[in-house]
Each structure stands twice: as C-alpha cells, then as structure tokens.
Amino acid sequence: MFRSNDFMGAEKAFQQAQQDTSAAGDAMNSSLAQLYLAVSRLFMLQPEAPPETSAPRLQAVFDGAREVAKEAGIDVQMAEYAFSIAVRTAYKFRFEARDALPVAAEALQAFRLRQAAMRGHEAGQLSTRREMREFLEIVISANLQSDQAP
Amino acid sequence: MRAEAPPSVPTQGEQNAFEAAQWAMLSSAGTALQQLGLRAAAGAPDLSRLVRKRQDLVALAGLREDEMQSADDAARMVALRGEIDSIRAEIAGIDATLAEDFPRYAELANPAPLSIAAVQSLLEDDEGLVVVLGGKDDVFTFAVTRESFAWSRTGYGAWLLAEEVQALRAQLDPNSAQDRGARPLREDPGPRIAAFERGRAHFLYRALLGGVAPALSGKRHLFTVADGPFASLPFSLLVSLSRFGRQRPTTSTQPRWCRKPRWMLLPSSRKPPKHASR
Numbered sequence: 001m002f003r004s005n006d007f008m009g010a011e012k013a014f015q016q017a018q019q020d021t022s023a024a025g026d027a028m029n030s031s032l033a034q035l036y037l038a039v040s041r042l043f044m045l046q047p048e049a050p051p052e053t054s055a056p057r058l059q060a061v062f063d064g065a066r067e068v069a070k071e072a073g074i075d076v077q078m079a080e081y082a083f084s085i086a087v088r089t090a091y092k093f094r095f096e097a098r099d100a101l102p103v104a105a106e107a108l109q110a111f112r113l114r115q116a117a118m119r120g121h122e123a124g125q126l127s128t129r130r131e132m133r134e135f136l137e138i139v140i141s142a143n144l145q146s147d148q149a150p
Numbered sequence: 151m152r153a154e155a156p157p158s159v160p161t162q163g164e165q166n167a168f169e170a171a172q173w174a175m176l177s178s179a180g181t182a183l184q185q186l187g188l189r190a191a192a193g194a195p196d197l198s199r200l201v202r203k204r205q206d207l208v209a210l211a212g213l214r215e216d217e218m219q220s221a222d223d224a225a226r227m228v229a230l231r232g233e234i235d236s237i238r239a240e241i242a243g244i245d246a247t248l249a250e251d252f253p254r255y256a257e258l259a260n261p262a263p264l265s266i267a268a269v270q271s272l273l274e275d276d277e278g279l280v281v282v283l284g285g286k287d288d289v290f291t292f293a294v295t296r297e298s299f300a301w302s303r304t305g306y307g308a309w310l311l312a313e314e315v316q317a318l319r320a321q322l323d324p325n326s327a328q329d330r331g332a333r334p335l336r337e338d339p340g341p342r343i344a345a346f347e348r349g350r351a352h353f354l355y356r357a358l359l360g361g362v363a364p365a366l367s368g369k370r371h372l373f374t375v376a377d378g379p380f381a382s383l384p385f386s387l388l389v390s391l392s393r394f395g396r397q398r399p400t401t402s403t404q405p406r407w408c409r410k411p412r413w414m415l416l417p418s419s420r421k422p423p424k425h426a427s428r
Contacts (some may be wrong), residue, residue, distance in 0.1 A: 095287075108166055111173065115262075129173060136174040137285040141168070144290070144301060146163035 002040075010040040028078075031071045035064030035082060039089050047094045058093065061086050062103045069110065080114040083107035084135045087142075097141030104142040107135070160266045160299045168292055171283045172263035175377050195253050204244045210365065211237045239347030269294045278369040280385070282358055284308025293362035295369060302361025312379035314354050319382060321346050348389050355388035363390065 001010040018033035038060035045054050054130075068082035087107045090100035100107075111132060160168070211234055218230045266274075269279055273296050281292040289304040289311060304311070358380065359366075366372065374385055384395055 002284065063204065105162075105166060108170060115173070129176060133174055136170045137283075137288065139170045140167045140174075140283070140285070140290055141288060141303070143163040143167035146161070 002043075005043075007040045007044040011037060011044065016039055028068075028071045028145040031064070031067040032082075035068050035085065037063070038064040039085065042089060042093055045093075054093070058090055058099065059102075061089050065103060066106070069106070076110065076117050080107075080132075083110045084132060087135055087138050091138045091142075097114040097138050098145040099142075100138055101142040101146050104139050104146075108139055111135070111139075164299060164301065165266055167290070168281075168294075168299075169263040171281060171290055174283055174285075175281070175375060176263075186194040194252075197255060198249075199249060200244055200252075201255070204241060204248075207237050207241050207244070209243070224332060241344055250393045262317050266294055266299050270299075274371075276368075276370040277374045278364070278366045280359070280362070280372055280374045280376075282374065282380045284311070284376075284380055289358065289380075291358055291362050293365045295365060300362040300365035304357050307377045308380070311354065311357060314350055315379045315383045318347070318350055318354065318387065319384075322384070322387070346387075351387055351389040352391070354383070358383075359385070359388060359390075422425055 001007070001013065005044035014033045014037040018030055018037055021027075021030040021033055039056065042054065042057040042061055045057060065082040065086035069079035072082070083103060083106055086103045087100045090103065091097055093099060116128075214230050214234045214237065218227055218234070221227045221230060260384075273279060273294065275296055278293060278295040279292075283290045283292075284307075286307045286309075289308050290308070291302045293300045372385070376383065376385075
C-alpha cells in the first residue's frame with residue numbers, strides 16, 4: 001500500500017493491526033504497527049502542508065520509533081530499523097534532512113550499537129553499512145544543518 | 151585561499167556528521183586489505199594463528215547461517231542455531247584475547263570512526279586530512295587539521311560530478327585518447343590527448359575543496375580519503391584560481407594551490423598515520 005501511495009488504506013490496515021496486537025499483548029508488534037500508522041498519517045499530508053499540521057504527525061513518527069526501540073530492548077537490530085525508518089520518513093516527506101534532526105542522534109547511536117553487536121560478523125557489518133548508506137547521508141546532512149539557521 | 155582559518159571547536163552536530171561519514175566509507179575493500187595486510191605483516195606466530203582461526207570461524211558461521219536459511223526441519227534449525235551461537239562465543243573469546251594481547255591488531259581489525267579530536271591528535275602541524283564522501287544528494291567534504299575543522303557540501307549528488315572527474319582523468323591518460331596509434335604516421339599528428347581543461351579542474355576544485363580550503367591553508371601534506379568517483383581523482387591537479395573573473399589572471403595553465411601540498415590517498419578505512427612515511 002505504501003508503494004502505491006495508498007496511505008489511507010495503510011492507515012486503516014495498521015490501525016487494525018495495532019488494535020489486534022495490543023489486544024493480544026504483543027507489545028513489540030503493537031509498537032511497530034503504531035510506527036507504521038504514524039508514517040501513513042504523515043504521508044497522507046502534502047509536503048507543503050503547514051507546519052502546525054505536519055509537525056505533530058512527524059513527532060508521532062519519532063515517538064513511534066522510540067517506542068519500538070524501547071520495546072526492542074537488547075534487540076539492537078530492531079531499534080536501528082525503527083530509527084532508520086523515522087529518519088528516512090522525516091527526510092522523504094519534504095526532502096529536507098533538517099526534519100530528521102530530532103531523531104538523528106538517537107538513530108546514529110542505534111546504528112553504532114548494531115555495528116558493535118556485529119563485530120564478529122564482518123559481512124553483516126558491511127552489508128548493513130551499504131544498506132544504511134542513504135540513512136547515513138541523511139544523518140550527515142541533518143547534523144550539518146543543525147548548526148545553521150533554519 | 152590564503153586566509154588563515156581561525157581555530158575552531160567542532161559542534162556536536164559536526165562531530166556526529168564526521169562520524170557518520172566515516173561509517174559510510176568503511177569499505178569492504180578497505181577491510182579486506184587491512185585483514186590481508188595484517189596477516190601478512192603480523193610476523194608473530196601466535197597472532198597469525200589466532201587471526202587465521204578467527205577468519206575460519208567467521209566463515210563457518212556464515213556457512214551455518216546460509217544453511218539455516220534453507221533448513222525446513224525445526225530440529226535441524228535448533229541444532230544450527232546452537233552451533234552458530236557456539237561459534238560466535240568462540241569468536242568473542244578470540245576477540246577478547248586479541249584485545250588483551252594484541253591491542254593494535256584489535257583496533258585495526260575492527261575499524262571504527264575516529265572523533266575529530268582523535269584525528270587532530272594524529273596529525274602534525276603541517277598536515278591535514280580531507281575526507282570526500284560522494285552521496286546521492288550531496289557531496290560532503292570534511293577538512294581536519296591540528297587546529298581546525300571545516301566542512302562543505304555541494305547541494306547535488308556525486309553522480310553530477312562523476313562525469314567531470316572522468317573527463318579530467320581522460321586528459322591525463324594517453325590511452326584514453328580516441329585516435330591512439332590508429333592512424334598512419336603523418337607530418338603533424340597533433341596532440342594525442344585533449345588539452346588540460348583548466349576550467350573543469352577549477353569547477354571541481356570549487357565543488358570539492360573551495361569551501362574548506364581556508365582551513366587547509368599552509369599545510370604541506372594532505373591525506374585524502376575519498377569514495378565513489380572521487381577515489382580516482384588526483385586532487386593535486388585541481389586548480390584553485392579561475393582564469394577569468396576578478397582574481398588576477400595567470401599565464402600558467404598549471405594548477406596552483408593544489409600542487410603546493412603533497413596529497414596522499416588513504417584507503418577509506420584507514421586513519422592517517424602519525425609521522426607518515428613520505
């Protein structure tokens with residue numbers, strides 16, 4: 001549904017998933033569904049939507065990622081995944097790396113932890129870095145823009 | 151270009167950006183070369199044995215993980231999981247031994263980004279480090295010297311500059327000339343290589359180094375770490391002064407500022423050596 005830009009359909013599906021997993025006591029998947037729900041709701045807006053409308057929805061994406069990371073506990077891969085979703089989503093909404101800044105430091109920390117966790121697995125480390133290249137570039141942009149006036 | 155950059159303290163954002171850039175550039179080639187070089191240079195039987203054993207275990211863990219992907223028997227999967235965990239534990243044990251007995255090896259075998267301060271501590275007064283990361287939407291350049299840190303970005307992706315790099319390189323390489331050796335001898339065969347395009351070299355200079363040049367002013371030795379199309383770019387050929395414009399025109403077609411320092415290319419996962427051999 002994301003690929004076909006059917007964000008209303010996605011919202012409905014993830015709302016249902018969130019309710020089901022929550023009722024089943026599956027906190028991990030419930031938090032993931034909540035994150036995807038927040039992503040759907042952000043992308044339902046046009047990029048030029050006024051900040052008072054888009055900012056709370058973007059904040060919900062960040063909160064969703066933090067909740068997934070909290071539920072993931074020692075599963076650093078899941079935490080890294082959630083934060084990379086948040087960073088990419090924030091960037092892709094308006095193609096402004098600056099928008100990812102509120103979560104960039106936590107995302108980089110999650111990436112560091114994942115790399116540390118894979119120290120004995122060089123191939124995994126390298127493929128992760130390749131996969132995360134776009135994420136890293138957004139993090140670089142966001143951090144460099146953090147020192148500039150908006 | 152001649153202005154001295156004032157000492158600067160990097161912000162947290164700049165620290166994070168510099169670290170993320172290094173993560174993005176820790177390449178497989180760099181790691182492979184490091185591992186190969188370390189094994190060859192180890193010279194210590196104990197270290198060689200441990201390194202060899204570790205590499206074998208890593209390979210074995212990879213094989214078992216592949217097997218797990220295709221296993222459809224639950225008992226077999228549990229057995230494989232147990233074996234992988236045991237291999238990982240053995241690798242962790244070797245890592246602990248390496249870290250304790252061979253700390254230099256452990257540091258190099260698991261390359262991790264350096265902080266700006268750590269890089270600064272490795273550089274001599276007349277040295278600088280230039281890191282060029284060619285991204286999809288931006289090309290980032292970071293410059294570090296003992297006393298300063300600077301960065302710049304292009305606002306457009308590396309792919310836009312790749313053609314410029316390729317064209318500049320073609321002007322240096324006789325083998326790339328289209329009519330190389332194909333024509334019969336004649337009175338005046340003319341130049342076989344296209345003339346060096348100063349404008350193109352200046353354009354690349356401005357895009358890649360213009361923003362950080364003040365921080366590098368006066369440095370005689372520059373280490374470069376560049377990826378993508380910039381890995382093949384001879385930085386010493388870039389031209390800092392435009393032939394036209396407000397600056398004093400020069401009669402020379404030779405690169406100016408960029409030729410003054412010595413440029414040394416580092417693999418993307420290497421740190422600049424203290425007292426590098428020149």
